[in-house]
Amino acid sequence: MRWCSPYLPLLLLVLLLSLLTLLVGGATDSGFRICAYNVQKFNMEKASNRRVMHTLTRILSRCDISLLQEVMDPDGKAIKSLLSSLNRYDDYTYQSVSSKSLGNSPSDMQQYVFIYRNNTVNVTGQHQYQKEQSFLREPFAVQFQSKKTAIKNFILVPLHTDPRKAVQEIDRLYDVFEEVSKKWKNMNVMFLGDFHASCAYLTRPDKKNIRLFTNSKFSWLIGDKVDTTVSDETNCAYDRIVVYGKDFLKAISPFSTKVFNFAKEFKLTKTKALELSDHLPVEVKLKSSAPLLQTTPLLILLSVSVIVQSFLSAL
Ligand SMILES: *[C@@H]1O[C@H](CO)[C@@H](O)[C@H](O)[C@H]1NC(C)=O
Ligand SMILES: *[C@@H]1O[C@H](CO)[C@@H](O)[C@H](O)[C@H]1NC(C)=O
Numbered sequence: 001m002r003w004c005s006p007y008l009p010l011l012l013l014v015l016l017l018s019l020l021t022l023l024v025g026g027a028t029d030s031g032f033r034i035c036a037y038n039v040q041k042f043n044m045e046k047a048s049n050r051r052v053m054h055t056l057t058r059i060l061s062r063c064d065i066s067l068l069q070e071v072m073d074p075d076g077k078a079i080k081s082l083l084s085s086l087n088r089y090d091d092y093t094y095q096s097v098s099s100k101s102l103g104n105s106p107s108d109m110q111q112y113v114f115i116y117r118n119n120t121v122n123v124t125g126q127h128q129y130q131k132e133q134s135f136l137r138e139p140f141a142v143q144f145q146s147k148k149t150a151i152k153n154f155i156l157v158p159l160h161t162d163p164r165k166a167v168q169e170i171d172r173l174y175d176v177f178e179e180v181s182k183k184w185k186n187m188n189v190m191f192l193g194d195f196h197a198s199c200a201y202l203t204r205p206d207k208k209n210i211r212l213f214t215n216s217k218f219s220w221l222i223g224d225k226v227d228t229t230v231s232d233e234t235n236c237a238y239d240r241i242v243v244y245g246k247d248f249l250k251a252i253s254p255f256s257t258k259v260f261n262f263a264k265e266f267k268l269t270k271t272k273a274l275e276l277s278d279h280l281p282v283e284v285k286l287k288s289s290a291p292l293l294q295t296t297p298l299l300i301l302l303s304v305s306v307i308v309q310s311f312l313s314a315l
Helices: 008-027 050-060 077-089 163-183 204-209 245-250 270-276 291-314
Strands: 032-042 065-071 094-098 111-117 122-128 140-145 153-158 189-194 218-220 239-244 282-286
Touching: 032 050, 032 189, 032 239, 050 077, 050 270, 065 153, 065 189, 077 094, 077 111, 111 140, 111 153, 122 163, 140 163, 153 163, 163 189, 163 204, 163 239, 189 245, 239 245, 239 282
Parallel strands: 032 065, 153 189
Antiparallel strands: 032 282, 065 111, 094 111, 122 140, 140 153, 189 239, 218 239
């Protein structure tokens, strides 16, 4: 039989292997997850509630990087306790980097805190935006590097707006973008957090005054119709994720941006969910850099076509 070329067994093996990696890749939770969560007044009192801490640990342990907002922990004890809970929970080692307390009223000073797995990502820079009078809580930008992601180097810019000034503050993220992208010579910038970008605080006509909307290079990954609140009474897309540029957009797993409704996922009542926060976490996945997984569909296509060809030529 002429079509039974010596390469056929080899090709079949490649095909089988590719199918296997595809299956394994699809079954395991691959990709690199970035999450943002307004944990409403996260202080030592909240960190002392074991039920709250257990749920929070389950939520954050899904993410390679989590941005927490509304952290009120100037001495760092609550975050320390959260880290030790996370580090007991799974095989990753979690670390954190925090901004100073930001705000203009002593009773409402808040920190931005990034929690990340040191096994999958490195922090390569931090920058506190400082222009006065532009934000209630000025963004604390952090640059990350991860060989596990297709994008490799990227900057996260957090924002928890003053709701009454949401439109102006979101617009000024453009100035922060210019500053940090110049500082680190890196245009891979993602903005995330509770922008209050919905309902009474941001309406459709406001968009023309926001450069992150008028400049089409910015992609809003969480849409206007999404509900990022826990309560049934509110239906507002307050929490958002925005990226700059084609490179970043291409490095994001399609359809991976979503609200993580942990109440539903963990079968908790709304009342229990509200013990953590009135917000839900939002998240996005970055494509992984694993070359095998990315070339797998191509390999399958190639080997199938070669097999079919050798089969046809034998007829
Ligand atoms: C992560 O941090 C832990 C504790 O600080 C350290 O022992 C470990 O070597 C670090 N791992 C990596 C990959 O950097
Ligand atoms: C973090 O940086 C170290 C030292 O440069 C490097 O060996 C490691 O691979 C980096 N980790 C990731 C996940 O990129």
